[in-house]
Amino acid sequence: MKAVQFTEHGDRGVLEYGDFPEPEVDPDEVLVDVKAASLNHLDIWTRRGLPGVELEMPHIPGSDMAGVVTEVGERVTRFEAGDRVALIAGVAGGGDEFSRKGDPTLAPDFHIIGEHVRGVHAEFAAIPEENLVPVPEGVPWEVAGSASLVFQTAWRMLVDRGELRPGEKVLVLGASGGVGHAAVQIADYAGAEVYATASTDEKLEYAEECGADHVINYEEDDFSKEIQTLTDGRGVDMVVDHIGEATYKQSLKSLVKGGRVVTCGATTGPDPGAGLNYIFWNQLSVIGSTMATPGEADEVLDLVWDGTFEPRIRETLPMSEIDRAHELIEERQGFGKVVVIPDSEL
Template sequence: MQAVQFAGHGDTDVIEYGDYPDPEVGSDEVLVEIRAGALNHLDLWVRRGMPGIDLEMPHVPGSDAAGVVREVGAEVSRFSAGDRAALSAGVSCGDCEFCRNGQYTLCTGFHIIGEHVRGVHSEYAAVPEANLIPVPEGVDWAIAGSAPLVFQTAWRMLIDRAEIEPGESILVLGASGGVGHAAVQIAAYAGAEVYATGSTEAKLEAARELGADHVCNYEEESFADWVREETGKRGVDVVVDHVGGNTWRESIRALAKGGRLVTCGATTGPNPETDVRRIFWNGLSVLGSTMATPGQVDDVMELVWDGQLEPAIRETLPMSEAARGHELLEGREGFGKVVLVPDSVEEP
């Protein structure tokens, strides 16, 4: 088969699209013919190399994809050949103390397909049955292949970890990114007043269309100053920060007393400066979040399947142009997801 792959870490020039061994299907696995997959910032970090993760090379990246089931292992019961399925990339052991309590994302062996093990940006992928979600007929492959990772991440952040309530104020940083644009929609769906940041007028207008009530160009002004002005110096109840180093201090300053900062990533660095005094004096909560539980995935994907939530797609590319897709994300070009389609598939 053909697959996106790299034999060493580095810039986009390490990415190739070419022959790769066909996957072997285990007893609890499903062979999926991939119709569409999407890039996430996670793919950029994996390609560059991440401390503590020693990948088998060449590595096939990709944590988002959807396609048609072609073969099932002997122990598979939920899927049959011809079914439509999408990937939910978080893998848990099911047996540790956290899994037994339903806290699957805290699993002691938790890992992500595409980050820690072979991914799904290829013509075919063998995926554990537990990591597949049924995709209803009529759902576009580009939607199915680009929604699961970011929507489950944003859903758990806002609904489970931050426990947002109707009428609360929510600030979403980087609303043009995958998690950001999902968080804007989920916050609006939950009845919150949504504040969002972006770097261009086009991105801010797109955020408005997705449900943002107030928008700020962070290239032109401090978003913390903007929030405090917009809220009469009160601040917002929740900040969604997946940016990290460059925004952390301002995110804390944008919170109201008793506010919650929820984070799932650190695209600009993992070691930000922080004002501990503001955290304890204002009674702030800092909440970490990674991916989602199977039940949470089901809840949010039902809303995607029926069209209440929808991933924005900035561009669709053949997998042979995966390097170009990485460059789009690195250059912050456009709004929403970049979708990759196997070169053998004419339409996603």
Template sequence: MKAVQFSEHGDRDVIEYGDFPDPEIERDEVLVDIKAGGLNFLDVWTRRGLPIIDLDFPHIPGSDGAGVVQDVGDEVTRFEVGDHVAVQPGKYCGKCEFCRDGEESMCVSYHLIGEHIRGVHSELAAVPEENLVAVPEHVDWETAASASLVFQTAWRMLISRGELGPSESVLVLGASGGVGHAAVQIADYVGAEVYATASTDEKLSYAEDCGADHVINYEDEDFANEIREMTGKRGVDMVVDHIGDATYPDSLKSLAKGGRIVTCGATTGGNPGAGLNRIFWNQLSVIGSTMATPGEIDDVLPLVWDGTFESHVRASLPMSEAARAHEMLEEREGFGSVVVKPDSEL
């Protein structure tokens, strides 16, 4: 088969698309004929070698993907040949106290397909049955491939961890990215008042299409000052911040008393000043979140499949152009997710 791969960490020039041995499935695995794969910024971090993970090289990236079941292991009961499926990349031990309590995303042995172990940006992929979700046949491959990680992450952030309510206000930073545009839609679905930031007027227009009530161009305006002005100096109840160092201080400034930041990442760095004086004085909360539990995934993905939420795809490229796909993420080009497809599918 052909696969996106790299044999060392580094810049985009380490990415290759070439021959790779066909996967052999275990008894609990499914062989998936991959039709499309979604990119996320964690693919960039994995390629760069951050965080430091002991990978088996050559490594195939890709945590998001979708395709058709080609074969199943002897112990597989949920899928059969011909089914349409999408990857759910979180792998849990199933034994620790968090798994037993139904909070698998807090598992002490939590790993990700595509980050810690071989991913699915390839013509074929062997995927554990537990890491697949069924996709209705009417759903196109680009949607199926790009929705899983970003919508489950945003759902857990806003609904389970942040407990966003319909009478509240929320600021979504980086609303043009995968998680950001999912968060805007989920916040609008809940009935919250949605503020969103992006770097261009075109991206802000897309954010409004997704449900943002108010938009801020952070290249032209200080978003914390804008939020204070827009809310009569009150601030918002929640900030969705997955950017980190560059935005965290202003995220704290944007919050109303008793407000909370929910974060699932730190693309600009993970060690900003804590801002403890502002946190204790205004009684703020900083809440961490990763990806979802199986139950949360079952809650959110049907809302994508039925069209309630839309997985916006900014570009669909051949896997042989994976380096260009990574560049689009790193340079913040466009709105929504980036998808790659096996060259044989084009």
């Protein structure tokens, strides 16, 4: 089969799309003929190299995909050949405590397909059945292959960890990215008043289409000052911040007393300084969130499958143009998700 792969960490030049052995199917696994996959920012970090994460080389990236089951292991009970499926990338062992009905993100050995182990940017992928969900007929492959990671991440951040309530004011940073544009839609669906930031007027128009009530161009304005102006000095109840060092202090300054920052990542760096003076004086909460439980993922994906939520696609490319796909993410070009399709499917 053909697969995206790299044998060393580095810039986009380490990526290639070439021959790779077709995966063998373990008893608890399902072999999927990949129809569409997509990129997330973690693909950039994985390619560059993450501290403390040692990968088996060559590594296949990719944590989002959808396709058709072609083979099932002898212990598989949930799927059969011909089923349409999508990936849920979070994996945990740990026995019954961290089963599908529990919270695998809290397991000591929690890891992510594509980030810590070989991923799905390939023609075929062997996936544990617990990491797949059914995709209804009629859902386009581009939608099915690009929704899972960002919508489950944003849903857990806002609904479960952040406990978002109707009528609250929510600021979503980086609304043009995968998690950002999902968070805007979820906040709007939950009945919040949604504020969103992006770097261009075009991106802000897309954010408004996704449900943002107020938009701020962070290249032109200090968003924390704009929030104070827009809320008559009150601030927002929640900030969704996956940016990190570049935005953290402004996020704290944007909050009402007793407000909360929810974070799932730090694309500009992980060490912004604690900001303890803001936190204790204004009684703020900083809440971490990673991926989602299977139940949370099922809940939000049902809303994707029925059209309530829509993953916006900025560009669809052949997998052989993986360099360009990484460039779109790395250089923050466009709005929404970047989809890659095996060349054999085109």
